[in-house]
Amino acid sequence: MKKIPWLFSTLRTARQQSSMLLALEALRALALLAGAYLTARWLDAVFLRGAQPGDTAPVLLVLFFVMGAAAGARREETRLLARLSATSRLRVRAALHARLLAPDAAAEAPVLPLALEAVDALDLWFSRVMPLLLSLICVVPLTLAAACACDPLTAGLLLLTLPIAPFLLYLIGRVTREASRMQWQRMEALTEAFGELLRALPTLKLFGRAAAQRAEVTRLSDAFSQAALRVLQLAFVSAFALELITTLSIAIVAVSIGLRLLYGQIAFETAFFLLLITPEFFLPLRQAGTAFHSAMTAQTAEASLRRLLAPARTGEDGGDILRGACETHPAAESTAEMRQADAPASQGTAAAPTVLIRTLTYTYPHHPLPALAGRSLVLPAGTMTAITGPSGCGKSTLLLTLAGLCAPYEGSITIAGRELSSLPCAARTHVISYVPQEPHIFSGTLAENIALFAAPDAHRLADARRAAALDAAAGVPWEDSQQLGAGGAGLSEGQKKRLGLARAFYQNRPLVLLDEPTATLDRAAAARVRAALRQYLAGKTVLIATHDAALLALADHRIDWEVSP
């Protein structure tokens, strides 16, 4: 995204609609002027010249059409602006979506609510700021020109009072910008803290620290309320000041016209016409206060979006909001699992790759010691390798790195001769299936959870369920349409684990990474899963992190790791 306001970049790309908007506003301005002229003329004819109602009927009819044209133009403008707003916000949402699915964006899911809020704030450009800009471009100069043609003195007064409002706005803007920035900053802090609290709640409960976190969220919430209140106060004061200034300006013009009318220096028809168009001239200036605050909010929201869309690892533009791209937590894995759904299963028939891992080193952010320190190993094509070792030696980290969820790392990983980091996200998801220790379960049906919301294939689904011991024979009598709760509510640990495996069987990819696939399973289910792994993953390159002796015995290769030095 370039750093010009969203509104202008949208208008630049949608030239046709922009020209249409200008034309409609010019039509509306002309209709307003014509309406004022006809009204003044009609009043003059009826009250001063004593015309019969029948004589003035044509004027009234034209007036009716002219006012209809003005209203129609306004309605069409609103419709066009709403369409432009929707299209541009859709584009931002698509960009955000792509950003959240990017390989280094795994930890950004918690800022999603903020992103949604910020995207909606962009609508202010179109609903508040743009109508004002259009009026400033068309209504103000045309009204001024009409006033100049009728009465140069009134035009002079209008011109004289015109700069007061922008000057006032400039003064207000200096204070408001900071307040608006503060409001968004506090909202970001609150959203992040709230997300963090939700993720950490089980741990906090276990350690009796939930109350302390609640106090912190309350503090942040209060800070946000105060910042929001400050912005509202400023908006109120500036709107009041602008109302006052414009009302005084209208009064000055009206008094000058009234006095001259009294002394017969101006015709009634002209005087009334000028009185009708003067409020139209000042209307955009009166609305400028609200529009100005909307522009500030939209601009600050834009800054937040720019930061969200900036590459996380560069830390560019406030990388503090985007947490380390390498941190892993369930949201990261669920994003990765969703990504896997994008690739068609037919890709699974691709040749199993050889994987070469050389001097792989990875350190978690804010962690003093590397989780992987110079590890090297080979996964020969089409074979099953099982890796074991004491807890904390880095097995899960190795799988996460291979799945592309831990980056950047030192050393190299090549899959079928290509460096992992050079593989585009889409190519990776065609090749790799990854089942974490705790697969993320989405709120949806069993079929949706296995096929990860891709259109499910009934045969493959039945095979995957059977292989993962998720069928009636294994005591799971559910239909594919069985509804599952978010996070796996209502499922046992073993069932969640088997659902994760069913995904890998369903995906049928050539490189399969499994983290403790038989842990938490009872003996019978573990035996079924072991047999299925041999049967369904035959010919694929498989890496399994496990402590299960029977599974280790089943593998073609076994690697024993010690804790990283």
Ligand SMILES: Nc1ncnc2c1ncn2[C@@H]1O[C@H](COP(=O)(O)OP(=O)(O)OP(=O)(O)O)[C@@H](O)[C@H]1O
């Ligand atoms: N998200 C994380 N943030 C910081 N450090 C982490 C994180 N995950 C793991 N670690 C650290 O990295 C090291 C390796 O952890 P890892 O989970 O890879 O070990 P493991 O061999 O899979 O253990 P287990 O057998 O218990 O699953 C450990 O010292 C652990 O404390």
